[in-house]
Amino acid sequence: MLLAFLTQMPKGGDLHNHLSGAIYAESYLRWAADDGLCIATATLSIVGGTCDAAAGRPPATSAFQNSVLFNQLVDAMSMRHWDPSLNGHDHFFATFGKMGPASARTGDMLAEVAARAAAEQGSYLELMQTTDGGVGGARGVAAGWDPDLAKLRDKLLAGGFRDAVVSASRTRLDQAEARERELLKCAATQPDPGCRVTIRYIYQVARAGAPASVFGQILAGFEIASADPRVVSLNLVQPEDDPAAVREFPLQMSMLDYLHKQYPAVKITLHAGELTAGLVPPETLRFHIRESVRTGHALRIGHGVDVMFEDDPIALLEEMAAKKVLVEIALTSNDVILGIKGSRHPLRMYLKYGVPVALVTDDAGVSRSTMTQEYRKAVEEQGVDYRTLKRMARDSIDYSFADVPTKARLRTELDTAFAAFEGRPSPQASSLKSRAVR
Numbered sequence: 001m002l003l004a005f006l007t008q009m010p011k012g013g014d015l016h017n018h019l020s021g022a023i024y025a026e027s028y029l030r031w032a033a034d035d036g037l038c039i040a041t042a043t044l045s046i047v048g049g050t051c052d053a054a055a056g057r058p059p060a061t062s063a064f065q066n067s068v069l070f071n072q073l074v075d076a077m078s079m080r081h082w083d084p085s086l087n088g089h090d091h092f093f094a095t096f097g098k099m100g101p102a103s104a105r106t107g108d109m110l111a112e113v114a115a116r117a118a119a120e121q122g123s124y125l126e127l128m129q130t131t132d133g134g135v136g137g138a139r140g141v142a143a144g145w146d147p148d149l150a151k152l153r154d155k156l157l158a159g160g161f162r163d164a165v166v167s168a169s170r171t172r173l174d175q176a177e178a179r180e181r182e183l184l185k186c187a188a189t190q191p192d193p194g195c196r197v198t199i200r201y202i203y204q205v206a207r208a209g210a211p212a213s214v215f216g217q218i219l220a221g222f223e224i225a226s227a228d229p230r231v232v233s234l235n236l237v238q239p240e241d242d243p244a245a246v247r248e249f250p251l252q253m254s255m256l257d258y259l260h261k262q263y264p265a266v267k268i269t270l271h272a273g274e275l276t277a278g279l280v281p282p283e284t285l286r287f288h289i290r291e292s293v294r295t296g297h298a299l300r301i302g303h304g305v306d307v308m309f310e311d312d313p314i315a316l317l318e319e320m321a322a323k324k325v326l327v328e329i330a331l332t333s334n335d336v337i338l339g340i341k342g343s344r345h346p347l348r349m350y351l352k353y354g355v356p357v358a359l360v361t362d363d364a365g366v367s368r369s370t371m372t373q374e375y376r377k378a379v380e381e382q383g384v385d386y387r388t389l390k391r392m393a394r395d396s397i398d399y400s401f402a403d404v405p406t407k408a409r410l411r412t413e414l415d416t417a418f419a420a421f422e423g424r425p426s427p428q429a430s431s432l433k434s435r436a437v438r
């Protein structure tokens, strides 16, 4: 009954969703077969080139004739059947190297996530993606590193950086969205409900790279978000415990601090505190969330799992509540990657101190979850009640980075959906009725 109830409950937005991790392995394998790609059996990955079964590179079509291989691939490309006593962190992040050229099907991927969101009463997605296909990072590397960030930015911009990243991003998104609309039959008389889901993008920066690459990507994120209204923010991705990510954390925060001053209108959300005791030395647990808010200018925090290990955690919680910094809560992801769940998860601390929170899927395809499952976990494992769940759904729209009119429309739609779900007359209907009575 809980599952049936939560499936139908309006959910608003998913604010933390890595597009490549949102796709189920079965889809990647189907696309690989359709595109004539191969399987590297040694690594259980999708690869391009000439297939050769004798050399351990059978065509991807063979996975659909060999159920043993198919099941091995799905397990390797996701957390399905994963033994929770083993190292979920490494297995999780390794899956992203196995999708290969099949993950270039951005339009197909958009169609999958939009249709799925609509089917579970979601109305809005902010999808993390390298929207320029890597142009910003490559240009950063080509320009070389200079610790004088103003000089480095000037050098990049003088070389046509802005046009290169903005047009690459625009072209890719135009093509992907056209393909999505075609697949969902959005122009037909009976379009897929996924056509009604509003999608925005967050430019993702690979934080484990060298400083020149990271700076190029962060600059690209700011430039693209300033030019294309579909790209609403930027975020640093990849494991926060990666040695380069740990070492360069202060430098990356100073890059964000400097560029935020150049582009104050661009909103920032950051993975921070996706760490736990033992994963990294205790010193690393003490400041990532606070510094991401203060120096990185993050308006939202992804995960925030290690908040109680930060220096003066109660003051930090109060600061986040006062600044209205929303935490994107990823219960399944935190369980399978970090082994953090139940009473070890800080969700109840955030709620207790009035920090806004919203449930997110993170990588629903890899972790074999759905937004409904995240809601279910919130109820069953965190004891969250209906009123609080509803607040989270509302906050997922109120704290989204959509423009003001879009946000107002999404909020009205959500209120109407809740009225229908709760069996009340919709807000518009009741105001019309009261006007008629008057």
Ligand SMILES: [Zn+2]
Pocket (backbone or CB within 6 Å): 016, 018, 271, 302, 362
């Ligand atoms: Zn994430």
